[in-house]
Amino acid sequence: MNQLNHIAFIMDGNGRWGMKKKKSRNFGHLKGVDTVKKIVSYAIKLKIPIVTFYVFSSENWRRPKKEISFLFKLIKRYFTDEIERVISQGIKINIIGDIKKLSSDIKKTLNETIELTKKNKSITVNLAINYGSKNEILNAINNTKKKTTLKNFEKKLYTNNMPDPDILIRTGGQKRLSNFMLWQLAYSELFFVKKLWPDFKSSDLRNIIEKYYKRKRNFGAI
Ligand code: IPE
Ligand code: IPE
Numbered sequence: 340m341n342q343l344n345h346i347a348f349i350m351d352g353n354g355r356w357g358m359k360k361k362k363s364r365n366f367g368h369l370k371g372v373d374t375v376k377k378i379v380s381y382a383i384k385l386k387i388p389i390v391t392f393y394v395f396s397s398e399n400w401r402r403p404k405k406e407i408s409f410l411f412k413l414i415k416r417y418f419t420d421e422i423e424r425v426i427s428q429g430i431k432i433n434i435i436g437d438i439k440k441l442s443s444d445i446k447k448t449l450n451e452t453i454e455l456t457k458k459n460k461s462i463t464v465n466l467a468i469n470y471g472s473k474n475e476i477l478n479a480i481n482n483t484k485k486k487t488t489l490k491n492f493e494k495k496l497y498t499n500n501m502p503d504p505d506i507l508i509r510t511g512g513q514k515r516l517s518n519f520m521l522w523q524l525a526y527s528e529l530f531f532v533k534k535l536w537p538d539f540k541s542s543d544l545r546n547i548i549e550k551y552y553k554r555k556r557n558f559g560a561i
């Protein structure tokens with residue numbers, strides 16, 4: 340059976356979901372948080388060591404200010420209101436992305452969360468915030484001496500020496516990576532799901548994992 344260390348999610352479709360419900364794009368983002376909570380709990384149950392969520396891309400700054408500020412308010416609220424639950428579930432929060440450029444308010448919340456959860460062992464949850472894969476790679480290049488090895492280079496990526504995702508799931512129907520983990524997804528099994536992120540259920544994840552176990556991963560061999 341294929342080993343399963345890491346699942347990455349491009350949680351797309353929140354905005355469309357909110358509009359479909361005749362509410363707002365932001366209503367979709369709010370519901371999207373519930374899906375994240377459910378999926379994390381399920382991943383803990385399945386003993387998956389690492390999950391990564393694409394929360395905010397370096398290109399998402401192109402969105403209207405109102406939506407951006409709502410998203411960051413949501414992130415902050417999640418970690419102030421839910422921190423006790425996060426700790427009691429044994430969740431270790433790790434941020435990947437360029438957080439230096441975020442507001443000091445958000446940085447403070449994120450850094451406190453990292454500190455409060457750093458010893459937790461049941462799962463590592465990577466949140467990709469202000470994340471762009473091309474920038475991640477460029478940043479690693481600029482932090483590398485002239486000649487390097489793959490192993491050392493990978494230590495300079497935001498993911499440091501984490502295992503690469505075994506599975507990538509993108510909801511929302513688009514079949515693209517949108518500047519997400521271009522390096523780390525080199526040999527991942529890709530799953531594109533039509534459902535919008537707020538509609539994605541633990542049972543959808545279970546079906547994907549079952550399919551994953553049946554896939555033959557070659558890594559270039561036969
Ligand atoms: C993904 O959902 C979440 C973020 C990018 C923050 P979208 O907001 O992209 O939702 P759609 O794709 O417009 O429906
Ligand atoms: C990808 O979704 C980014 C996140 C899920 C955070 P987008 O909605 O931003 O992707 P594009 O713009 O449709 O490619």
Ligand code: MG
Nearest residue numbers: 351352353511
């Ligand atoms: Mg989208």
